[in-house]
Amino acid sequence: MLLKLFISFIFIYLNIFAIRFSTEEINWIKKNYDRTFNIYVYNPKHIYLYENEDGNLRGVYVNFFENITNQTGLNFNFKSLEKSEMQDILNNGKGDVIFNASKSKEREKHYSFLPTLNSYTLGLYSKSDTIIDFQNLDKYKVGLIPTTSDFILLDKFYPDLKNKAISINDKENFGFWALESGLVDAVVGKSSNDILKNYRFTPFENIPSTHLWMAINKEEPILESIISKFKVEFTTKYVANVLKNERPIFYKQLLSKELIIKRVQRRYSSLKVFIPEAKGMLPLFYKTKSGYKGYVIDRLEELSKLTELPIVYTQNPNDDYDIKAIDSKLFENNSNAYFIPYYKVQVAAFSNRNQNFLDTYQSAENKKVGIISFEKINPYFLNFLPNFKFYKIYPDTDSALDAILKNEIDYVYADFKIMSMAIGNRYLDDKIQVAGFLGSSHTIGFGIKKDPDLAKLVDKIFPNHLAEIQILQTELTVPKRLSPNYQYLLFVFSSMSLLIATLFYLLRKATIASKKEKRITKALVESFEAANELNDEDTGNHILRVNLYSKFLAEKLKCSSKFIKEIGEYASLHDVGKIAISDLILKKPGKLTSEEFEEMKKHVIFGKELIQKMQLGSIAENIALYHHEKWNGKGYWFGLSTDAIPLEARIVALADVYDALRQKRVYKDGFTHEVAVEIIKKERGEHFDPALVDIFLIHHKEFDKIFISH
Incomplete structure (x- = not known):
């Protein structure tokens, strides 16, 4: 824990410096x-x-x-x-x-x-009353704008549909004019095209999301x-904050010719929002000295900027509110006429470290169970209450966590993200654990009582474009610390200050003696490796073996001695960026949600930045940043393909996957060497560089020897 904190502290400290440019880049900037x-x-x-x-x-x-x-x-x-x-x-x-x-x-x-942030899915737009049946596409007249990225994707995945489609021009807003005129029944388009949600969008199942x-x-x-x-x-x-600032300006201009904003402005002098009395519901909302914060509050502030109407919060459910901040169709006596979902609840059980892992509600039938409900009791749980010998309703996460710590209850059932962030915010990660996932979910969102215009306006401006959702919802997965852990801070600050002072003293001395510099660099790499191991208790000697596999492949490729040496030293740092990812995501025993996986993917960015600041060189940086790219272009972060992916990253990708297949994990048994070889063979030209797979197949027994002996 302390080592991880130390490495994270170095990362934060070094991150204050500006982007580093090479001498060539600096000279080019001066010239231009x-x-x-x-x-x-x-x-x-x-x-x-x-x-x-x-x-x-x-x-x-x-x-x-x-x-x-x-x-x-x-x-x-x-x-x-x-x-x-x-x-x-x-x-x-x-x-x-x-x-x-x-x-x-x-x-x-x-x-x-280079891929832009503007990611999207491709699908068919139709009028709101037309549901597209993909099993019988022949019965529809489909419009397609030629010489576009849509045309290229359709040609690759649906060539028959592309050949039968009616060619339309792109005048007047992405070809929607053809829908309105009755020329076609559907138009091929990007998910981001219909910004105001005027049409029904049905994505193509076989076409992966992509970007401009x-x-x-x-x-x-x-x-x-x-x-x-x-x-x-x-x-x-920066992008999340820039996007938040731009959205009200963008939508205000977009809606300027419509009457909906003016009608809302005429009816209201302010917008009254009912919010639960709970202390907080991280990451959706929480209270600070300066007022409410969180994902829900950000969306309401966007609405306020767009309409120029102030938001007034109330915690009295009897008030004649306009918008209910936390609503669900499952809540009893739901009198709200309009429901706009924004969050999917994933039910999980939490307990102290002494309790067993649960996989069903029935597993806790003889236990004392707590349920968090912001309105009496969530009807979702009503069907399961007879299974519990004893249960108690808690109004917020803090009271439920206190009950677990005092052994008043054995388990609490709550949303995974909300409770996980509450645990992290109170620094209880070492005392309270996830004890099971129930594999069921429901949505919560805004409830609007009576005004269809207000409901329509909220729905129109709510993030629906794939790229906006991915960026804005990062705050739904990034842990928030509302108060510092002063005990940790004091101990860490005093200990780390001495270590950092010593480290930078040695670095300064090392500029004089290259041998000392190499020793310090080696020590830093070993520290990073140790921090990396702390992220995953199952790794064992995984990172050592990845070094050895990678060096072996580089030797067989007859790479330069410098390349072989560096990949043999730095392949182990491929996942170092995970020190910036929450343990609640890294060590989640169940499958990650799409939002959690998006957060997990960021480890390649964090890793590259950390290595860049420590000046370990381009090979180490490329390994961290590109080792999840795939030969067929379906990897991440940038979706690079073929030899656009640096060689060192292609090598480490194969080495990492082979070892991961062989390892036994909490959630799986390890595969035999023969099975791992067959899996990699099948991924030739898909996940992996064909030339590397060919070398691997010739020398695969050496990989088995490395795995067994280390």
């Missing part, structure tokens, strides 16, 4: 200081890039490039183009940077492509390098 780079964009209608009322572009990526300008002095100029102009620039390599571009082999001759691209001219490789560095920093540190 007076130059203006043109950023071209087609159809800027999303919150990431859109035209304001003055005709100027704004949005998340305008802020992104302003950030680059502020830190480098480089100048960027946004230009909105017609479709024909954009295609000409893309096909002939005339642009510096291009947004919302479709990637093709022809265009890759001129441009490098930022194309950067290959004649400026240093520009691509600089943008990539800023993209990592911007994604992890």
Whole structure:
């Protein structure tokens, strides 16, 4: 625990410094200081890039490039183009940077492509009263806009539908005019196209979610390098706040021609919101000295900015409120006419460390059970109460946790995220554990009593675009500490201050003697490895073996001696970024939710930043950042494919998976060597580099020897 805290402290301390540039990058910035780079964009209608009322572009990526300008002095100029102009620039390599571009082999001759934050799913739009039957697509007239990323994806996954589709132009908002005119029954489009939810969207089951691209001219490789560095920093540190600030401005402009906002403004002088008396419901809402905070509060503040109406909170259920902050269709006597869901509850059992693991409600029939309910009793639990010999209702997480600590109850049933954050906030991770998942869930959301306009407005502005949801809901998985653990802080601060002072003294001395520098670097790597092991009790010698497998593959590839040496030392750091991920996610015994998995994926970003700040070199950085990319482009974080993935990351990916297959874990038995070999063989050209798999198959017995002997 202390070692992990120490490494995390170093990470935070080093993170205050600005982005580090290479000498080549610094010289390039100086050389291009007076130059203006043109950023071209087609159809800027999303919150990431859109035209304001003055005709100027704004949005998340305008802020992104302003950030680059502020830190480098480089100048960027946004230009909105017609479709024909954009295609000409893309096909002939005339642009510096291009947004919302479709990637093709022809265009890759001129441009490098980076994924933007604008991720989406592809599907069919139809009128609200038309439900699309994917088993009988032949009976529908389907419209498709040619020469778009939609066209390319459909050609790959649904070629028959692409060939039968009616070609339509993209005038007047993504081809929705064709739906309204009756020309087609459905239009192929991105999930982000219908911002105001006017149509029914049915996603294609066989097409994975993807993203729009930022194309950067290959004649400026240093520009691509600089943008990539800023993209990592911007994604992890700033984008959520920028998105929150932009949303009210964007939707206010979008709804300016509709009467719905004006009707709401005429009816209300303020919006009264009923919120439970509970102390808090992390991460949805919690109270601080400055007022309420949390995911629900952020959405209500966006509504307030959009309507220019203040939010007034009440905790009296008898008040004539306008919006109920925490509502469910399951609550008794639900008189709210409109329900807009925003959170999916996953029921879990929690207990002290002495209790057994549960997998059903019946498992606790002879135990004392607590249930958290913010309104009398959640009807969801009513069917299960007869199974409990003794149960008690608690109004909030704090009172339930106190009851467990005092042994007044054996288990408490509650939402996994809400209770997990409450445990983390009170530093009770070592005393209270998850004791079971019930595999069932329901939704909670906003309840609106009587006003269809207010309900429609809330629904329209609520995040529905895949990328917005992924970014904004990170706060639903990131633990929040509302009060510091002063005992830990005092001990850690005094101990770590001495260690850090010693470390930096040694680092300074090491600049004089290279041998000392190597020893300190080795010590840091070993510290990172030790911290990494603490994240997963099952790892054993996993990280040592990954080093050995990786070094072996590099030798067989006849890589340079420097490459072989570094991959043999740094492959073990592939998962070091997990020190920045909550233990509640890392050690969750059940399957991660989609939101938790999105949070888990961030470990590659954190790992790369940590290694970058410690200046271990590009090989170590690439291993941390890209080891979950796949040869077929379906990995993460960037969705790179084939040899766009650095070789060192491709090597470590295979080594890591082989060892993970062999290991016995809490949730699975280890596979035999023969089974692991067959799995990797099947993933040739899918997950793994075919050339690496071929080498592995020739020398697979060496992998088995390494696993057995270490």
